[in-house]
Amino acid sequence: MATSTSWAQDVITCDLCDKPTQQFCNSCQVNLCETCIKKHREEFGSLIHEVVPFLERKIQxxxxxxxxxxxxxxxxxxxxxxxxxxxxxxxxxxxxxxxxxxxxxxxxxxxxxxxxxxxxxxxxxxxxxxxxxxxxxxxxxxxxxxxxxxxxxxxxxxxxxxxxxxxxxxxxxxxxxxLGKENLNTLQGYHNKIRNLISELNEMSQSSLSTDVSSLTSRIGEFMKKVKVNATIAPIYDPLWGVSCVGEAEAWIYGQNETIACIDIHGAVKDTVIITCLEGPGGISVTRGSELIYSDYNSETVNIVRDGKSQTLITVPRYWRPWRLSCTRSGDILVHVCTGYGPHTKNKIIRYQGKNIKQEINNDGQGNPIFKDGFYSLYVSENNNGDVCVSDVNADAVVVVDKTGRVRFRYDGTPARRGKSFCPTYIVTDALSQIIVADYNNNCLHILDQNGQFLRCVDDCGLEESYALSVDSEGRLWVGLCGNGEIKVIEYLQNK
Incomplete structure (x- = not known):
C-alpha cells in the first residue's frame, strides 16, 4: 500500500502586518514585507535604515x-x-x-x-x-x-x-x-502517703514530655570573671566522701561511717540517717522526688531512704558490686558497678529504669572496653543532651558517651596545663550543659563545654584536695574537700 508524507513549515511574517517577510531592517532588527518598507521608514524617519533581503539579514x-x-x-x-x-x-x-x-x-x-x-x-x-x-x-x-x-x-x-x-x-x-492492732495507725499513715504518690504519678504521666530545654538553658547565665564563695561549711565528716544537693540550700553528705547527714548551707545538721554500711556507702544521690538513695557495696544493693528507713531499691547482677550513683532528670539511675579485685577489676555503668536494667555502658562498637580496668571507682553524671559523662580515675581521663553508649570524646586534662598529672574525681553538669570535674591532684576544677572543649579552671578559692561535687537548684556548686572535710559553696555563673 502506498504511503504519502507531508511537511509543514512555519511562514515568517512581517512584524507590521501578517504578510510573509521578504525584507529585513538590519538597523532596527525588524521583519518587513514589500508593502511595509515605506511605512517603517516614515515611522522612524529621522533614523538611517539598512533594509536588505531577508536571507542577507544580520543579527546585531x-x-x-x-x-x-x-x-x-x-x-x-x-x-x-x-x-x-x-x-x-x-x-x-x-x-x-x-x-x-x-x-x-x-x-x-x-x-x-x-x-x-x-x-x-x-x-x-x-x-x-x-x-x-x-x-x-x-x-x-x-x-x-x-x-x-x-x-x-x-x-x-x-x-x-x-x-x-x-x-x-x-x-x-x-x-x-x-501485724497487731498497735501498728494499724502507722500503716494507715503510710497508706495515705502512697495514695498521694498515686496522684502525683498520674499527673506526671499526663504531663508533656517535649519541654524545650534549650530555650531555657540558653538564657541561664554566663561565666563570671571571678568565682564567689557563698559559704564555707565546717567539717562534719573527715574524710568527706560525697555531697548530693537537695533543692536550693541543703545537701546530703557522707564519710567513712554508718551515717548520712543532711545539712543546710550554714552547716546545721537537719537530719541524720543510720545505714547498714559499717564503713560508709559506696555512693549517694537524690532522686527527682528528693529521696535519698545510697549503694551498699557488700550487700550488692542500691537502697532508698523513706521515713528514715532503708529499703532495697535495686539488686545489681550477681558477682557485681555497686559503687557511685547518679539520678538523671528523666528518673533513671546510673550505677557504677565493678567485679574482680585489684588492677584487674572490671568496671561498667548500668542505667536502671525502676528496678529494670535499661542500658549497659561498657564496650564500644568494636567490642573494646570503654573504661580501663582498675580498683578506683567511676564517677558519673548525665548532661542535658543525654550524654553520660564519666570520670575514669583508672585512666586519668573523662569519658563522654552519647545516649546510645557511643564514645563522643575523651578529655585528659592537657589543655588546662596544670603542674601535676590529671586526677579526675566527681563530675557534674550544669544548666548550660557545661561539664565540671574535680582534679584532686591539682586542687582545681576543670570546666568543659558539652563537646569537650576546655573553657577554664577554677583554682582561686582554696580548693585543696577538691573531691566531691554537686549543683543546687540555684546553680551554685558545692565542693567537698576530701582532706579536711570542708565544703565550699561557690558561684561561677551570673544571671543575665
Whole structure:
C-alpha cells in the first residue's frame, strides 16, 4: 500500500502586518514585507535604515534613538550617567568628558554577567537549597520518629508506675494481716502517703514530655570573671566522701561511717540517717522526688531512704558490686558497678529504669572496653543532651558517651596545663550543659563545654584536695574537700 508524507513549515511574517517577510531592517532588527518598507521608514524617519533581503539579514544589537539629538542612534554608553548616548552627546552635549564605552561592549558585559550569575545559581545556590531541603525532610522524619518513641516510652512508664504502685499495695495488704492492732495507725499513715504518690504519678504521666530545654538553658547565665564563695561549711565528716544537693540550700553528705547527714548551707545538721554500711556507702544521690538513695557495696544493693528507713531499691547482677550513683532528670539511675579485685577489676555503668536494667555502658562498637580496668571507682553524671559523662580515675581521663553508649570524646586534662598529672574525681553538669570535674591532684576544677572543649579552671578559692561535687537548684556548686572535710559553696555563673 502506498504511503504519502507531508511537511509543514512555519511562514515568517512581517512584524507590521501578517504578510510573509521578504525584507529585513538590519538597523532596527525588524521583519518587513514589500508593502511595509515605506511605512517603517516614515515611522522612524529621522533614523538611517539598512533594509536588505531577508536571507542577507544580520543579527546585531539595536542602537536606540538619542533623546537629545534627532536622527542619531545611541552607539555608546555613558558610565557616569548609566545610560546610552550618541556621539554628539559626548562631543558637544551634556555628556562631554564623561567616561564611555561602546554600547555593544556594554551589552556583552551584561550578557557575561548574566551567564556568570546563572552559572552560580545552577552550580551553587540551587544545590545548596536542594541540600537544605533534603536535610529538612530528614529532620522532619527524625522528629516524627522521636515523638513516636516518646509516646511509646510514656505508655511503658505509665505501666511501670502502676505496677510499682500495685506491688506496694500488695505488700501493705500482706503486712496488715500479720501485724497487731498497735501498728494499724502507722500503716494507715503510710497508706495515705502512697495514695498521694498515686496522684502525683498520674499527673506526671499526663504531663508533656517535649519541654524545650534549650530555650531555657540558653538564657541561664554566663561565666563570671571571678568565682564567689557563698559559704564555707565546717567539717562534719573527715574524710568527706560525697555531697548530693537537695533543692536550693541543703545537701546530703557522707564519710567513712554508718551515717548520712543532711545539712543546710550554714552547716546545721537537719537530719541524720543510720545505714547498714559499717564503713560508709559506696555512693549517694537524690532522686527527682528528693529521696535519698545510697549503694551498699557488700550487700550488692542500691537502697532508698523513706521515713528514715532503708529499703532495697535495686539488686545489681550477681558477682557485681555497686559503687557511685547518679539520678538523671528523666528518673533513671546510673550505677557504677565493678567485679574482680585489684588492677584487674572490671568496671561498667548500668542505667536502671525502676528496678529494670535499661542500658549497659561498657564496650564500644568494636567490642573494646570503654573504661580501663582498675580498683578506683567511676564517677558519673548525665548532661542535658543525654550524654553520660564519666570520670575514669583508672585512666586519668573523662569519658563522654552519647545516649546510645557511643564514645563522643575523651578529655585528659592537657589543655588546662596544670603542674601535676590529671586526677579526675566527681563530675557534674550544669544548666548550660557545661561539664565540671574535680582534679584532686591539682586542687582545681576543670570546666568543659558539652563537646569537650576546655573553657577554664577554677583554682582561686582554696580548693585543696577538691573531691566531691554537686549543683543546687540555684546553680551554685558545692565542693567537698576530701582532706579536711570542708565544703565550699561557690558561684561561677551570673544571671543575665
Amino acid at each position: 544589537l539595536v542602537c536606540p534613538e538619542c533623546r537629545e539629538h534627532s536622527g542619531q542612534r545611541c552607539e555608546v554608553y555613558c558610565k557616569k550617567c548609566n545610560q546610552p548616548v550618541c556621539v554628539k552627546c559626548i562631543g558637544l552635549g551634556p555628556h562631554k568628558g564623561h567616561d564611555v564605552e561602546e554600547l555593544t561592549e556594554t551589552h556583552e558585559n551584561k550578557i557575561r554577567k548574566m551567564k556568570s550569575d546563572t552559572g552560580e545559581i545552577n552550580t551553587k545556590i540551587i544545590p545548596k537549597y536542594q541540600n537544605e531541603d533534603h536535610e529538612i525532610v530528614i529532620s522532619i522524619s527524625t522528629t516524627k520518629s522521636k515523638i513516636e518513641d516518646l509516646g511509646k516510652e510514656s505508655i511503658e512508664l505509665r505501666k511501670l508506675w502502676h505496677q510499682e504502685v500495685d506491688n506496694i499495695f500488695d505488700k501493705i495488704d500482706s503486712l496488715s494481716l500479720c
